[in-house]
């Protein structure tokens with residue numbers, strides 16, 4: 245069992261315990277005349293509906309959460325690491341760590357096609373978004389650029405071309421023009 249499965253099981257166990265406590269509290273709060281013939285009729289339908297809804301949600305969540313993209317390529321060594329420092333209203337990108345006191349980036353970034361790449365994304369001022377778009381203007385992947393944190397985003401680009409980076413979080417007056425690009429080849 246890996247860490248993520250362990251966390252998922254902990255969450256499911258906590259969910260079952262909370263549901264049981266909630267149900268027992270509900271049962272014990274019924275008045276005696278309601279208890280004698282179970283739950284009151286109009287409430288009974290709603291109760292079964294909620295139970296059915298809960299079961300459906302638990303099944304959907306336990307199937308979809310483990311497939312979330314957060315863990316993608318976590319077991320692979322990135323072929324390239326790109327440092328990204330966002331700042332009103334620029335993205336500095338470099339293959340070396342960026343000095344926050346004197347931020348500067350490379351003129352162009354070239355990423356190898358079909359190999360895992362890691363972006364280490366942070367912000368030097370406010371929260372920004374880091375959204376990668378392909379040449380058809382479709383969002384490929386994204387993370388947040390947050391001051392004081394470095395978010396690692398791993399991705400494999402299977403299609404060569406020019407990719408654009410747009411800020412996805414309103415960060416000030418010039419936010420719509422906050423963009424840059426890189427090349428995959």
Ligand SMILES: [Cu+2]
Pocket residue numbers: 372373411412413414415416419420422
């Ligand atoms: Cu912005």
